[in-house]
Amino acid sequence: MMKDRIYNFAAGPSMLPDQVLEEISEELFNYHSSGMSVMEMSHRSKGYLNIFNETKDTLRRVMNIPEEYEILFMHGGATGQFAAVALNLLDNGEADYIVTGNFAKKAAKEAEKYGTVNIAYDGKDNNYSHIPEESELALSKDARYVHLCANNTIYGTEWNYFPDTHGVPLIADMSSDILSRNIDVSKFALIYAGAQKNMGIAGLAAVIIRKDLISKCNPMTPQILSYEEMVKNDSMLNTPSTFSIYVLGKVVKWIEEIGGIAEIEKRNKTKAKLIYDYLDSQDFYKPHAEKASRSMMNVTFTTPSPELDELFAAKALEEGMSNLKGHRLVKGIRASIYNAMPYEGVEKLVEFMDRFAKENG
């Protein structure tokens, strides 16, 4: 990692790869001899359209997105998509929502404005430490779609399989694990993600939607949330988040260059194994997520007391590791180890955890 940079364990916005920041820096005043920064480029200019199209093409290659899917770049983050999914696809019918955490719950709540929401599972009794098995899901027959959140940032759980929905379109919020592991896109009708974790910076939602789902939406749909309008205008109904799309382009290019999703997934598994193996080898820290539901992206645990949690985060910061304080809903510690977190960062964290446990145990 570059000199003077910190290991940033924030849940998002979060770390960017050094290479991405270096390229942004090199191109900042004058992108490819255009005489201007990408931030200053008209979204309709040839120069910018090249960036836009290359970003889409690279994302398609890296995620192996089939031709029958459109890629959209939208405003409003994943929270915008909570409404968009229901406005475009619920059509006053009913849909199944699997509630495995805070954002899954928010998605369901937002959808209630636009139709009937069946809660097919709610993990509140286990404080969202568990990802349900197929047999635990109460899927309904007439659902227009089934919605799940692939990785639960706050609780540190992640789906390690995806349920068979018997032909009902499956929709996933992948904000915190997109690009982190191999995903068979063809199993999903729609995937969306806020960009500020594994895809770059805030202010952008990427949407991957199977073309047959695109149709007339609820007439109350604001244009900026209409999939139909967005497809018709190739995401340029209005000025898109041009710079965030450019950064996403850099991120997917970086993934492709280091060996694609397969290599990223291998690295992520190695990082996660290091920290989870350590957690399983001791009893000072208590992991929040149950073993089979553990997230490769967000590792949640507590020390023996809230005071020690505070001390842990403060001491870690002194040693160059930031944002380790857990979310208020789970408390304790959360280490977000997205794609851009180097192995050395996790190694340093585990070494610190061990030392901290010995000093405070």
Add this chain to the structure above:
Amino acid sequence: MMKDRIYNFAAGPSMLPDQVLEEISEELFNYHSSGMSVMEMSHRSKGYLNIFNETKDTLRRVMNIPEEYEILFMHGGATGQFAAVALNLLDNGEADYIVTGNFAKKAAKEAEKYGTVNIAYDGKDNNYSHIPEESELALSKDARYVHLCANNTIYGTEWNYFPDTHGVPLIADMSSDILSRNIDVSKFALIYAGAQKNMGIAGLAAVIIRKDLISKCNPMTPQILSYEEMVKNDSMLNTPSTFSIYVLGKVVKWIEEIGGIAEIEKRNKTKAKLIYDYLDSQDFYKPHAEKASRSMMNVTFTTPSPELDELFAAKALEEGMSNLKGHRLVKGIRASIYNAMPYEGVEKLVEFMDRFAKENG
């Protein structure tokens, strides 16, 4: 201007001041010894909240925004606000829309989804070359609000007064002239603007709303477009466009440092006078906007033929002046001379215009 940079006359996204780009560049890898880029900062972190609050405070000072107004940073650009205004304030009632151009028309069309829209004026017969006088407006008695677009980017017209709405809340889309001239905010109930012209970069809408207007919105309002939710969460209902807000902070700081809106307005008047005086002194180029309705931000005119328009834009580009091609609705030439365009850029353009006219007249 910095070496190798071009004079970029794009209508938006558009030029940034050199100083803003220089500061972004200096802070890119390590913002104020935080060890990270602003792009990587958690929106909930102390470091980022400082940036966020300083941006709001500086904008408030620079625009002299009274305390009874909230400042919101929202997703979805001005197009998102077309829906937000109507979803939050129309409440199935009626509203007056003054149509002085393409975006004003789009705002009216979007509002039709949520209530009754009265077109209080439509400039289509003069191809939007004219800003109406008060006597030309058919304002209705029962309107919840009156909506106008302060500057019409495509047609190059701008309101040089604002109508008396007799107590009905006045709402203005100021996307292309906010921060360009002194505005008495207290005359407006709500002002909104996409950031990618005079406020920085795309992916952000700034909203200035009088507090008494904030109330329960249409129950169909997506959360990300709800003023009530946004106020309650100080624009952090979800991750805001963190980097765009940071850039806005740099832009308003730059304005404050050079002498505030008064100085900016003086500079803009000088730049606009230079080009309009030239246009009035010759008859090769035909201005589109009528004299009394001219925009200080976007100057629109045609050469004697579409072929010469093309040639003009191409030759200008060779000489380091880009994006001069007019919008397809007006054709011809459009020179956008926002705050960040230096006087020298306009001088160079006028010199080129004169030479081009002589060579092709």
